[in-house]
Amino acid sequence: MDRNTVTGFVLIGLLLVGFGYFTRPDAEQMAAIQQQNDSIAAIQANQDVLEKKQAEALAQDVAAPAVIDSTSLFFQASKGAEELITLENEVMKVTFSNLGGRVYSATLKKYKDQGDAEGNNKKDLVLFKDKENKFNINFYNQNEVIQTKNYFFTPINVTDSGLTMRLAADENSYIDFIYNLDAQDPENYLVDFQIKANGMAGKIANNNYIDVDWEQLTPQHEKGFVFENRLSRLTYRTFKDDTERLSESSPVTETPEERLNWIAFRSQFFSTILISDQGFESATLGSTPKEEGTGYIKDYKADVKTFFDPLGKEVTQMYWYLGPNRYKTLKAFDSEKGYDWELNSIVYLGFPVVKQINRWFTINVFDWLSTLGITMGIVLSIMTILVKLLVYPATKKTYMSSAKMRVLKPQVDEINAKYPDQSDAMKKQQEVMGLYSQYGVSPMGGCLPMLLQFPILMALFMFVPSAIELRQESFLWASDLSTYDAVIRFPFTIPFLGNHLSLFCLLMTITNVINTKYTMAQQSTGAQPQMAAMKWMMYLMPVMFLFILNDYPSGLCYYYFLSTLISIITMIVLRRTTNDDVLLAQLNANKNTKKKTSGFAARLQAMQEKQEQMKQQGPQNRK
Template identity: 55%
Template sequence: MDKNTLIGFTLIGAVLIGFSIFSRPSQAEIDRAKRQKDSTQIVEQSKPVQQNNAKADALVEKNTVDSTSLFFNASKGVEQLVTIQNDLVKVTFTNKGGRVCSAMLKKYNGQDGKPLVLFDAKDSGMNFAFDGKEGNILTKDYYFQPINVTDSTVTMRLNASNGGYIDFDYKLLHDKYMMNFILTAKGMSNFFPTSTKSVNINWSQKARQLEKGYTFEQRYTSLTYKVVDEHSDYLSETKKDRQDMTEDLNWIAFKNQFFSSVFIADQDFTKTILESNPQEENSGYLKDYKADMSTFFDPSGAKSTNMQLYFGPNHFKTLHASNDLSISNKDLELEDLVYLGWPVIRWINRWFTINLFDWLSGWGLSMGAVILLMTIIVKVLVYPATRKSYMSSAKMRVLKPYIQEINEKYPKKEDALKKQQETMALYSQYGVSPMGGCLPMLIQMPVFMALFFFVPNAIELRQQSFLWAPDLSTYDDLINWGTNIPLLGNHLSVFCLLFSITNILNTIYTMKQQDMSMGGQQQMPIMKWMMYLMPVMFIFIFNNYSSGLNYYYFISGLIGILTMVVLREVTDEKKLLAKLQANKAKNSQKKGTGGGLMGKLEALQKEQERIQKEKMNRYKK
C-alpha cells in the first residue's frame, strides 16, 4: 500500500468517526425517545382493559335499561323452598318461578324403602309465559315472594314495580292427593294488551323408573290426556311420539305405571302440543314428557284462572272419587288413568272385578290368597259354560264309532263332500253340533281377559310378597344368571314357568280329547305343532310380566285341567249315548232333516249338491 492510499483510508475513517459523533442523539433526545416507547407499551397493554371496560359499560347500560322493566326487582334474589303437606302427600315449592319442584307420597315407598318421590326439581319444570305490551313475562326467570304460608297453603307472589302483582295460590286439600292452583293478576291491566285472553304454559317432567322391571313398567307408562266431552287417549308407550292437538283438553297426565302427575284446567287447555320420548334402560327414567299449552287468563283480575294438580296413585276408586273435587264440577274421568281393557272387558272390570277384589282384600288376606280366591270364583261363575263345552266334545266322542263307519264308507278323496254330508246328517239326527263347544268358550274369554288387564294395573299388588315372589306387581327372579339373554333377559320367572307348564299339560289333554272325538279325522300336523309351541313361547312373552299375572294364569290353568278331569270322571258316556239315540228316534219321526243348526247346514249342503248336479247335467248337454 503506497503513502497516498494510506492517507486516503485515514481521512475516510476520520470522516466516518466524526459523522457518527456528530449524528449521535443528545441525552435529552434519548430520554424523549424512551418516554415515547414506554407510552406506546402502556397504550398497547391498556387495550384489553379498555375492551373490558367497554363491555362493562355495555352491561351497565343494559342493566340500566332492564332496571326500568316492570319486574326488575324480581329478577334478582335467592332461591327459597316452601313445603305444604297433609297425611298423604308432601309438596315442595321453589320461589324461582313460583312452581312445584317436588312431590313425595307418604303412603308409598320407593325401591329404596323410603317414601316415594314422584319427581324433584331436576326432573321437572313449569313456566308461564305472559304476552305484555313491551315484552314477555317468563315466570321461570323471576323470584316470587312466598306469603300466606300454612301447613296446606302458600301464595307465590310476583311483585311488579308499579304495585301490581301476579299471584299463584296453592291449596292442598285435606287428606286428598288433589291441590287447587289459582292464578290471579292485580293492578296489571296496563301492562297487557286488551286482546290478551290466555296464558301460555310449558310443563315438563321426566318419568322416573319407580319399579324393578324397566320393560314392564315402560309398557304401562304413557302421557295421557282427556279431550273435552270425550274419552281419554295417550301417546305411544314404546316410541317417540308427538301430538299437535286441535281439540281442547280437560287434563294432561304424566303417567307412570302406578302413579301420575295430572294438570287440570277448569277453563280447558287449548293449542296443546304433547311430546313423549322414551329414555334408555338404566338411565333411571322411563319417559321424558313435555306439554306446551294455553289456558284462560284475565289480565284485569276480575276472573281467576282455575287449575288443579293431582299427585298420587293410579288407584281406580281414588281417582274416581277425585272427580268430585273438580273446581268446575266437571266429570273429569280421572279413573281412565287405570286402563281396564277394551269396552266390554272394561265394564266387567269396573263393575265386577274391582268390587270383588276390594271385598276379598277387606278380609285382611295376603294378595296371593286374594288372587287365588278370585280365580276360583271366576272359574265357578264360568263353570256352566265350561261344562257345556265339555259335553259337546263328549257327545262327539261317543258318536266316534258311527263317524268311523262313514270314514270307511268313503275312503277316497273325491268322496269328501259325500262323507261330510253324511257326517253332518248324523250329527243332525243325534242332535249334536260340532260348534256347540265354541260359543261357551267365547263367553268365557271376556272374563279371563278382564283379569289380564286388571292385575298389572292393581296398585294393591305393588311391593306385596307371596311365596318366593317379593313383589307381585313385577317379575319374580328367583332363577337369575346376571347376563342378558336375547328374548329372555337375565332371569326366569318361576310363576311364568309354572304357567307355561300347565298350558302344555292342558294342550296335551285337550288335543287328546279332540283326536278322540274326531272319529279318525286327524288334525293338520302344523296345527298340532302350533298348539304345542304356544305354551313354550309364553315363557319368552310373559317372563317380564308381573308375577301376580303369571300366578293367576298358572292357577287358572291348573283349575281348568282339574275341571276337565273331574268332568271326564263324572260323565257316564253310556247314558250320554242312550240319550243321543233317544234324540235320533225323536228326530226320525219328524219330516225332513233334523232341527237346529246341523239340520240347516245339512239342508244347505243338499241344496248345494243339487245345484252342482244341475250344472254337470247342463255341461254334458
C-alpha cells in the same frame, strides 16, 4: 334357599314329570346360545357408560341463565336465591320453589320406593323432584316475553295448607300463583292452583290467554323397567269426554284439535295430572321413551294455552293431582267431590265389555276381600276360583259338546270309509252334518259358551297389572306381586327373555303345555283329528308365553298359572265323571231320524244336489 322358594321348585318338579326333556336343547344349540350371549354381554358392558351419560345430561340440562334487561317489567325479581317451602297432609308432601313459583317435588307418604339393591332401606316414594318437573308460564307485552322460570317469586300468606307465590312488578302490580291443599280432607292428593293478576292492566297484553310449557322426566319407580315402560303413557281427556293415550313404545308428538280438560303424565302406578276448568287449547303433546338403566321411564312434554284475565277479575283455575293410579281414589273426585273429570279413565281396565265387568264386579270383590286381612296372594287365589266358578256352566257345556262328538266318532269313521275319494268330500261332509243333526249335536255348540266366558276370564287378566294394591305385596317366593319374581338371575341377557327367569311365569308355561297336551289328547278322539303342523303350533304358543310374559307382574303370571291349573283339574274331573256308553245311549234315545236339516247342513245338501245335477247334465249342457 328359603321354604317358599323350595315350594316353588317342588311344584315345578311335580309338573315336569313326563315333560323334562320335551324342550331340552342339544349340545350344538347350547353352544350357539352361549356364543350369542357372549356377544350380548359385550353390549351390556357399555350400559354403565350409558347410565353415566344420562345422569350427566340431566345435571347439565339447565338452560343458560337468561339475561334480563333492566327495562324488563319484572327486572327486580330476576335476581335472588332459591327458596323451598313445603306443604303436607296425611298422604303427601309437596315442596314449592320460589324460582318460577312452581311445584318443586312431590313425595307420597303411603307408598315406598324400591330401596337399595337388596330391597332394603325403603323410603317414602318421591314422585318427582327438582329438574325432573319443569313448569313455565309465558306472559306477554309489547316489549318482551315474560317467562316465569327466569324469575324469583316472593312467598306470602304461608299456612299449614297453603301459600301464595307472588311475582311483583311493584307494590301494586303483581301476579299471584295460589296453592292450597284441601284442609277438610287430609287424605286428598289434589292441589288447588290459581293464577290471578292484580294491577297488571296495560302492563301485560290483554289477549286473555297464557302459554304453559310443562315437561317431566318421569322416574322409574318399579323394579321391572320393561313392563313399567309399557304401562307408562301420556294420557289426556277432552271436553267431549274422550280419553286418549299417546303411544308408549316410540317417540310421538300429537296436536289434538279439541279443547282438553286434563293432561296426565303417568307411570305404571302413579301420575302427575294438570287439570283446567277453563280447558287447554292449541295443545302440542309429546312422549319419548327412555333407555333402560337411565333411571327414567319417559320424557313427557305439553305445550298448551289456557285462559287468563290480565285485568284480574277472573282467576285461572287449575289443579295438580299428585298421587296413585288407584281406580276408586280417582273415581271419588266425581262421585264424592262433585267434579266431572273422569280421572279414573287413566286406569286401563280392558275393552268395553271387560271394562264393565272389572268396574262393577272385579274391583268391588277385590276391595272387599282386601279388607279381610288376608294376603294379596290369597286374594288373587279366591278371585281366580270365583271367576272359574262363574264360567263353569259354559266350560261344562263346551266339554259336553266335544264329548258328544267323541262318542259319535265310530259312526263318523264309517262315513269317512264310505267316501274315500276327495271328489266326494262334500257328500261326506253332508252326511256327517246330517248325523250330527239327527243326534242334536252341533260342531259349533262349544264355541258360543267359550265366547261368553272369554270376557270374564280376561277381566282379571286386565285388572291385575293395574292393581296398585299388589305393589310391594309378597307371596311365597315373590317379593312383589306387581312385578316379576326373579328367582333365577343370569349374568347375561338372553334374547327376548332378559337377564332373569320368573318362577311363576315358568309354572304358567308348564301348566299351559300340559293343558295343551291334555286338550289335544281329548280332541284326537273326536271327529276332527289334529294335523301335525297344527299340533306343533299348539305346543309352540305356550312356550312363547315364557318369553312374552317373563317381565310381566308375578301376580298376573300366578293368576294365569292357577287359572290354567284349575282348567286342567276341571277337564280331568269332567272326563272321569262322563260315561261315554251312557252318553251314547242318551243320544240314541233322543235320536230323531226325521229331524229337518237346517243351517250349515242344509246349505251343504243344497250344494251337493246342485253338483249332482250338473254331473247329470254333462259338460255340453252347462252354462
